[in-house]
Amino acid sequence: MELVSIAGFVVAFSGAATPTASDWLEFGILTAGATVHIQLTQRQEERRRNRSKTVLIDLIAVWVFPAVLVLPATLAVLVVVVIRVQRWFTARRPAHNFVYSSISHSLAAALANVVYVALDPVDWHDITALSSLREFALVLVAAAVYEGVQVIYVGGILALSEPHPTVRGVLGSKADNLLEAITTGLGAVTAVLLVTMPPTVAIMAVVTVVFNRLAELDQLQDDVVTDPKTGLLNMRGWSESAQRALSRVHRAEGRLAVLMIDLDYFKWINDTFGHPAGDDVLASIAAALRDVTRPADIVGRFGGEEFLVLLPDADGPAAEVAAERIRRTIAALHIDTTDKRGAQTTITERTTSIGVAVYPDHAATLDGLMQAADAAVYEAKEHGRNQVRFAARPDQ
Numbered sequence: 001m002e003l004v005s006i007a008g009f010v011v012a013f014s015g016a017a018t019p020t021a022s023d024w025l026e027f028g029i030l031t032a033g034a035t036v037h038i039q040l041t042q043r044q045e046e047r048r049r050n051r052s053k054t055v056l057i058d059l060i061a062v063w064v065f066p067a068v069l070v071l072p073a074t075l076a077v078l079v080v081v082v083i084r085v086q087r088w089f090t091a092r093r094p095a096h097n098f099v100y101s102s103i104s105h106s107l108a109a110a111l112a113n114v115v116y117v118a119l120d121p122v123d124w125h126d127i128t129a130l131s132s133l134r135e136f137a138l139v140l141v142a143a144a145v146y147e148g149v150q151v152i153y154v155g156g157i158l159a160l161s162e163p164h165p166t167v168r169g170v171l172g173s174k175a176d177n178l179l180e181a182i183t184t185g186l187g188a189v190t191a192v193l194l195v196t197m198p199p200t201v202a203i204m205a206v207v208t209v210v211f212n213r214l215a216e217l218d219q220l221q222d223d224v225v226t227d228p229k230t231g232l233l234n235m236r237g238w239s240e241s242a243q244r245a246l247s248r249v250h251r252a253e254g255r256l257a258v259l260m261i262d263l264d265y266f267k268w269i270n271d272t273f274g275h276p277a278g279d280d281v282l283a284s285i286a287a288a289l290r291d292v293t294r295p296a297d298i299v300g301r302f303g304g305e306e307f308l309v310l311l312p313d314a315d316g317p318a319a320e321v322a323a324e325r326i327r328r329t330i331a332a333l334h335i336d337t338t339d340k341r342g343a344q345t346t347i348t349e350r351t352t353s354i355g356v357a358v359y360p361d362h363a364a365t366l367d368g369l370m371q372a373a374d375a376a377v378y379e380a381k382e383h384g385r386n387q388v389r390f391a392a393r394p395d396q
Contacts, residue, residue, distance in 0.1 A: 001157060002100065005107045012073040012110035015117070019075050026194055027067070027075045029201050031082045033190075034063035036205040038086045041213075058087075061146070061180065062208050064109050065187025066194055068142055069121075073113040080106045104153040112146035124195045139191075143184050186211070227301040229279055230286035238300025239366065242310045245298060246366050249312060249359065257319030258366075259309040260355040260373035261289075261326060264385045266305035269347065273339045280337040281347060285330055292329050293322070306377075308370070316358050316390065323354045323388040331386070351386035353377050362391040 019027070037059075060083050067076040084102040119138045127135060186207065193200045225237025233241060242258075249256045263285065270278040282305070289299050289307060298310040311322055335347040355376025357363060362372040372391035380389040 001153060002103055005103050005153075008107050008111055009077070012077075012114045015114065016073040019072050023071055023075055026070055026198070027079065029194060029198055030063050030067055030071075030079055030190075033201050033205040033208075034060065034079070034083050035086065037063070037208040038083065040209045042089070058105075059179075059183050059208060059211065060084075060087075060105065061183040062186045062190055062204060062211075064105065065112075065143065065146060065184050066191035068109050068112045068146060069116060069139065069188070069191040070194055071113075073110045073117075076109045076113050077106045080109050100157070101154065104150050107153060108146045108149035111149050112142045115145045116142040124192070139188050143188070147180065147184065183211075230282055230301050232286050232289070232307070233298065233300035235300065235302060238298060238302075238308055238310075241298045241300075242308075243366050245310055245312050246359065246369075254313055255315045255359060257311040257314040257316070257322075257356060257358045258369040258373045259311065259319065259323050259326070260302070260357075260370070260377045261307040261309065262353045262355075262377045262381070263305040263330075264351040264353055264381070269350075273337065273345065273347065277337040277339065277345075277347065281335055281350065284333055284335045285350075288329050288333060289326065292325050297322075308373075314358075316356075316361070319356050319358055320388060320390075323356055327352055327354055327386070327388060353380035353385050354388045355380060355391060356388060357391040361393060363394070 060080075063083060064076070064080055067079040071079070080102070084098075084105065088098060116138060119141065121135055121138050122131060124135070186204065190201060190204045193204065225233055225240065227234040232238075245256065248254075263281070266278065266281070269281055282301075285307070286299075286301070289309065293299055293309060294311075296312050298308075298312075300308045302308045309322070309326070311319055314322065330350060330352050333348070333350060335350075337345060337347060339345045355373040355378075357369040357372035357376065359369055363369045376389040376391040380387050383389070
């Protein structure tokens with residue numbers, strides 16, 4: 001991939017304009033702002049990186065994307081180099097990984113610049129209210145190229161390097177991508193300030209420091225409600241989200257279902273293959289649950305080998321279909337892991353017992369639904385495991 005990127009740099013640099021004195025001045029302003037940002041957020045960025053379990057969204061687009069829009073490709077890439085050299089001291093990553101991600105940022109900036117220049121933007125000093133609509137569209141195209149190149153370059157390698165890649169693991173979460181989009185948008189604002197009123201770029205240095213702190217706080221809040229082994233909601237996070245969903249359904253006089261999913265003979269996995277293998281099984285099942293549930297469904301880890309799924313707007317038949325789909329999916333998993341001696345092995349044919357409780361048929365509260373679903377799980381286990389059972393109605 002690094003060799004392939006050379007072609008992109010050749011194309012970008014061969015057609016780049018020779019930097020003028022004004023370009024160098026704008027380059028100096030951007031790198032100065034980026035330096036202030038990086039130096040004031042070193043500890044925050046280090047903490048964010050240490051806590052990140054998937055893709056880490058760097059906030060340097062605030063300084064790189066304006067370079068894409070207002071500078072020649074050579075200087076845009078040089079901005080990336082200056083920033084990444086400073087980031088090296090907080091990255092704490094293997095050198096080859098750091099170089100690879102640095103090239104991804106550089107290539108994204110170079111190719112986005114090539115596309116933007118090819119679209120023939122007008123001088124922003126001469127822009128009118130009407131023509132600004134066209135220029136805004138060009139900025140959006142450049143942003144799409146800038147983000148798209150990074151997704152393909154980095155996400156592609158992550159997908160190839162993982163035995164069972166997930167969308168979240170390769171592309172990051174929705175919150176991660178929203179953060180990246182906002183950061184790129186701030187970069188466009190920085191570009192406007194740089195062209196029209198260069199001294200005000202200092203304001204963006206302050207904004208990025210505050211934004212970095214907000215990103216760290218958001219990450220901390222996410223950690224509080226996330227199970228570290230599976231990446232699903234933990235009991236606290238699931239309960240809060242489920243309670244909000246139940247309140248909405250109650251107001252709308254609708255229905256929902258709660259599934260309690262218990263892995264059969266999970267202790268046997270730990271005893272036979274070791275606890276690391278048990279963790280791999282839990283992670284694989286969590287990934288499977290994400291794949292077979294809807295975006296609106298709320299998936300969490302109850303604890304141990306038990307999972308919870310809340311299905312909004314689902315009645316009994318719909319809940320049964322969803323539960324059976326989950327049961328079949330888990331039974332079909334081939335989980336690559338290691339045994340107690342570290343040798344590669346594959347765990348297959350794992351079964352689950354699933355209990356289902358429907359609101360308001362089986363209970364009117366979240367605790368009541370969970371208790372009803374849990375009782376149904378025990379009934380499933382008593383009748384042979386590997387099956388779906390509905391909770392008994394309160395009047396039965």
